[in-house]
Each structure stands twice: as structure tokens, then as C-alpha cells.
Amino acid sequence: MEIRDVLRSLEREALAAGVPILRESERDALLAACASARPARILEVGTAVGFSALLMALRCPEAEIDTIELDPARHARAVRAMAEAGVSGRVRCHLGDAAAVLPALAGPYDFLYLDGPKGQYLAHLRLAEPLLSPRAVIAADNVLFRGLVRQEGPVPHRYRTIVMRLRAYLAYVKDHYDTAVCAEGDGLAVSRKKEN
Ligand SMILES: C[S@@+](CC[C@H](N)C(=O)[O-])C[C@H]1O[C@@H](n2cnc3c(N)ncnc32)[C@H](O)[C@@H]1O
Numbered sequence: 001m002e003i004r005d006v007l008r009s010l011e012r013e014a015l016a017a018g019v020p021i022l023r024e025s026e027r028d029a030l031l032a033a034c035a036s037a038r039p040a041r042i043l044e045v046g047t048a049v050g051f052s053a054l055l056m057a058l059r060c061p062e063a064e065i066d067t068i069e070l071d072p073a074r075h076a077r078a079v080r081a082m083a084e085a086g087v088s089g090r091v092r093c094h095l096g097d098a099a100a101v102l103p104a105l106a107g108p109y110d111f112l113y114l115d116g117p118k119g120q121y122l123a124h125l126r127l128a129e130p131l132l133s134p135r136a137v138i139a140a141d142n143v144l145f146r147g148l149v150r151q152e153g154p155v156p157h158r159y160r161t162i163v164m165r166l167r168a169y170l171a172y173v174k175d176h177y178d179t180a181v182c183a184e185g186d187g188l189a190v191s192r193k194k195e196n
Pocket of ligand 1: 020021022023045046047048049050051052053068069070071074096097098099115116117
């Protein structure tokens, strides 16, 4: 099957089943960030059913991709999607908690896409940092979380931890990397290693 046909099926299925996948409004920004890294190897946390991994595989036809998913059913669908699209040889789907899988991977990766649990972005970045190449680009999705991350004043109780953790992620990447936040959709933070 053509990659574009598999993408269409995945998108349809994900919408019907309520599986979260990259919003249309954020796709161009993610793919531009990804292509700007001229990646030989890409690392993704949060495969879901493989939609964003397949988009990156289409945009970067030479790149190898490692992607990590905690949920066995989503992982299984992603594995099938890669086979249907004929990219199983260069897209490896790992099943497990990223906190356990990341330390077992070998770098270097030129592009890191954080799209797993938002409260764990900083922890996952810290685990992935030793795997990043000197020119690596890092993208993290949903960093503005419904506008609450930049909002002054009280945050609804149920979102407090996630908002605090996303603020901590943004503070870290602004301090340690050159970081720009694309406010389209729910916010995509793109970070590059600082030039010395
Ligand atoms: C927003 S979805 C990913 C969407 C996907 N990147 C896309 O755009 O097609 C986040 C995924 O992260 C997975 N996840 C949650 N906690 C995780 C963990 N600790 N390690 C790996 N994956 C995790 C969830 O099961 C979910 O499928």
C-alpha cells in the first residue's frame, strides 16, 4: 500500500476510536522541524498507532525511526501500519514505558519528537539527551496545554501538575537550547542545541 493510503486509514481509525494523533494544524510545523534536522535517525516517544511516525517516514525517506509506545494494542496497530506501508525495515516500533526503553537505545539521533505523557517530557528528554547528535533538533507537542501554560492566575486543580511540569520543561529547554514555541494548535516547542 502507498504510505499516503495507510496514513488516511490510520487517521480515519484514530478519529473513530478516539486515539489522539497529531492535529492537522501542527503537522507542517512538526515536519518542517524534522526536515530541518536532516535526520539520519529519528526518535519518537508516543507512537500511538504510528500516524506521526509514518508522516515523518514519508517526509524523510532516508531516515530510520525508533518510536516507543506503552499501550500494546496501539503498538500492534503501529507495527501493522509500518508493514502495510512497506517501511518496517526502517521504522522500529518499541513496546514499553519510554522511561525503561530509552536507556536501552543506542544513539545518535538527529531528531527527537516528544509526544508521550506531557508530565514526563522533561524526564524523557533528560533520558534521551545522551542519545542526541550534536546537531539534534527536539520537538515537543502540546506544550501550551489549552493555553494554561502561559496563562497568569490560578490553574484548575486537576491540571496543576501537568501545567507545572510543562512550565518546567519549557524553562529547561529555554535555558539549555535555542527554543521557539509555535503557538499553532496546542503549542509545539522546537529546540536546537545552542551554537557556541
Ligand atoms: C498523543 S499520543 C501520540 C500520538 C502520535 N505521536 C501521533 O501523532 O500519531 C501519546 C501516546 O503516548 C503513549 N504513552 C503514554 N505514556 C507513555 C510512556 N510512559 N511511554 C511510552 N508511551 C507512552 C500513549 O499510550 C499514547 O498512545
